[in-house]
Amino acid sequence: MPGGGVPINKRATIADIARLAGVSPGAVSYALNGRPGVSDETRARIVAVADEIGWRPNVAARSLTVSRAQAVGWVIARQTPTLGVEPFFMQLIAGLERELSAAGVALLLQVAADHDHAIAAIRSWWAERRIDGVILTDLWTDDPRVAVVAELGIPAVLVGRPQPGSVLPAVWSDERHGVDAVMDYLVALGHRRIAWVAGLATLDHTHVRVQAYLAAVERHGLDAPTVVSTDYTRVQGERATRRLMTAADRPTAIVYDNDVMAVAALSVARELGLSVPDDLSIVAAEDSELCVLVNPAVTALSRDIAAYGSMAARTLLDRLDAEGPIPSRQDHASELVPRGSTAPPAHARRPAGTRAERS
Amino acid sequence: MPGGGVPINKRATIADIARLAGVSPGAVSYALNGRPGVSDETRARIVAVADEIGWRPNVAARSLTVSRAQAVGWVIARQTPTLGVEPFFMQLIAGLERELSAAGVALLLQVAADHDHAIAAIRSWWAERRIDGVILTDLWTDDPRVAVVAELGIPAVLVGRPQPGSVLPAVWSDERHGVDAVMDYLVALGHRRIAWVAGLATLDHTHVRVQAYLAAVERHGLDAPTVVSTDYTRVQGERATRRLMTAADRPTAIVYDNDVMAVAALSVARELGLSVPDDLSIVAAEDSELCVLVNPAVTALSRDIAAYGSMAARTLLDRLDAEGPIPSRQDHASELVPRGSTAPPAHARRPAGTRAERS
């Protein structure tokens, strides 16, 4: 091979650059990593050669020396069928990715059926040194993953409320604020009988929201609260709606813990011959395109999920650089976006259809 | 440290196992990789020690020696806002992941705004030896990524039709079969004026479907075909529907290239005072939970997307082992799932609402 070119079919290494630039491999490493130890002139020459032959560091070699995988892991613990209906995950992925790829950190993704599998995956990644840290989502009130991550000393970011007794940084938002906004709004419209269709009972944030709902009912002196527990699926959302709306003391408004159930409720209302919003107001505690895809569009609590993901990624990256505990960060609370699915209850409206007095 | 235990806070290495088992590191490697060169007895002892101390190979070290990253990459080329509305991607991820994690191969995920960024990401991953191969989705008719992947010699699997002139294995299904099923069904119901709302014109599979649609119109001798091009979004789906249904010769049935637009069409129909399916039948060429979330539920072409993803992953893994071209694989074609959004056109039905004669 003439002139010491780079071998075919073999990606360039630091040794190639050293040869072409007439320096030692060590000097190349210093130059390319912007560290002292090489003159500006030499550095420029080395960088030029590296650019020319399109050199990129072999991550395996780098990982081996610096003990950094330059990757973080995320195990989504969900059953396949329910996965993907809520746009939440893809939006979060997009946000995470935006921040991670800018930092040259790869995202390893795995889908697991339950916490045991998720924990096994995290253990495996960590033992193989595939990852430098993990992102934990869908947090339970007493989440077994948190203990495992703490025990193994894996840097992590919690997407959700900070866990009591844990130093893991969390990225969270004030759920109460959103719930209050919904309840205040419905009450202002004249609703006094408002039901709450909750998501997975094991999730910490389900608990927080239910508490906020109960507090709001109390604060406003509304009719007795009703909470139905579900697993976030369409089927259970439909079932909850049917049960609530066929009871003697049916509510005039129902708040659903996610977009899927709220949208599904529209179908059930139609099935029961009920008009939305005249006979029933519907609110989704999690907004998405789903809510505007239907008619009437569904009033929802909205927030920038991609930005939330970016903040989570940023926090994990900061944690990796810090080599020690860092504080949690609070994201913006959700904002209420009123749409066609909410209105004053029928009994509270004037015959001519004018607006009811706000209380 | 007594008895040669494994150092705290430092994951076990092959050297630790060798020391504990009283053999050389080389022997440990042979034993753990199931290769000849160690007696059964020694092997058993080594494996026992490895299990006991929870040893897992350091992927960086292994990658460096065997030149395999044990990871594959997937760059999703979509704009953030449109990402996640179609459950397609999450289902595909779940399917890919199922197969990959069983093989101990990690999935690197990145979200890119366009092909240039996607190509840059693939180049970068490859140059850094982060990946052994890539998964290419959303294929264009003349896709620039295919050329790049071929040029760099990156093992790849195409999720879509085999590209003419390319040896890259593809995992695909017969789009024509599905389109024919839809058209035959609508014609059987009595529809003669059927419009097609196509997805992104740059996508190869959009083209295939449109051709199949045109051929079906011709074959059945239907009224002049109408194709509206869109970008798959709700907004453009709504716009297309509005345009089609406010024209003089409006169709009695519209087929949409994805679930989102078909579902959005329900809202537009309501807005225009049209009844679905009486005044307009709606079909989605891609099924998802979205289609059953609404009322009426949307008739759709359904297939197991997770299984499709698994097949793609399996094909890529096989390609990695083959070290040479492998054949493409064909998945099952989509099946039509009739739901409430389709019925005979109003003019074809009997006054009493009985079923029209099937032609």
Next chain:
DNA sequence: CTGAAAGCGCTTACAG
């Protein structure tokens, strides 16, 4: 400011 050398944790011919 630069070069030579050791080492990260594996794998793999090569001797014995």
Next chain:
DNA sequence: CTGAAAGCGCTTACAG
């Protein structure tokens, strides 16, 4: 059947 050694492509003290 086993051990000692070299090497994958980097980084990083350590001498000069």
